């Protein structure tokens with residue numbers, strides 16, 4: 031595990047293929063990147079591609095018999111940053127309302143790490159009052175945003191809705207990522223096991239960390 035652990039959520043946008051480049055750039059900067067894909071994201075980029083560039087297992091299912099532990103809480107604790115790029119209008123709506131019906135949204139609710147969102151969508155989807163309301167609400171809750179920018183969209187418009195430049199997303203992610211809580215726990219594990227009782231460990235994590 032790296033000291034800079036990023037959980038990268040990839041959602042069902044046409045820009046999802048750019049996630050491979052994002053993984054590559056983050057890794058070049060010394061980050062460990064674990065990708066979590068929504069079901070729809072897998073329509074746009076193959077999990078195998080992200081597995082190859084991240085050199086890590088790709089997580090897609092909330093309910094998995096492959097992992098004996100609880101994946102969403104483990105990844106939530108492991109993350110020094112949760113980055114969602116690209117983020118669909120759909121996932122913005124779910125997060126703004128505290129919904130947790132898949133692996134990615136469960137991780138976002140369960141994490142104490144900062145969350146950075148890079149939306150990408152059709153200009154009218156972005157300007158829709160529902161989306162604008164969701165973005166506003168998420169900002170108020172402390173989520174960070176980058177983009178969308180003005181640029182060529184798959185639907186033919188040259189307008190706002192374009193995924194921010196991958197290099198800029200990577201740079202901001204590097205500024206926001208915190209030392210991985212889980213990584214530091216692994217390093218300090220023998221000491222913690224001896225000195226901190228289980229109930230105390232729960233209490234230690236209880237206060238909501240400021241994003």
Ligand SMILES: Cc1cc2nc3c(=O)[nH]c(=O)nc-3n(C[C@H](O)[C@H](O)[C@H](O)COP(=O)(O)O)c2cc1C
Nearest residue numbers: 041042043044068070071118119120121150151152
């Ligand atoms: C070709 C195609 C491109 C799409 N691109 C986007 C997009 O860029 N942004 C977006 O918000 N939704 C886009 N959608 C719609 C989403 O895929 C859809 O809302 C989906 O339910 C999102 O699921 P998710 O948020 O769980 O990944 C696209 C759909 C299609 C068929």
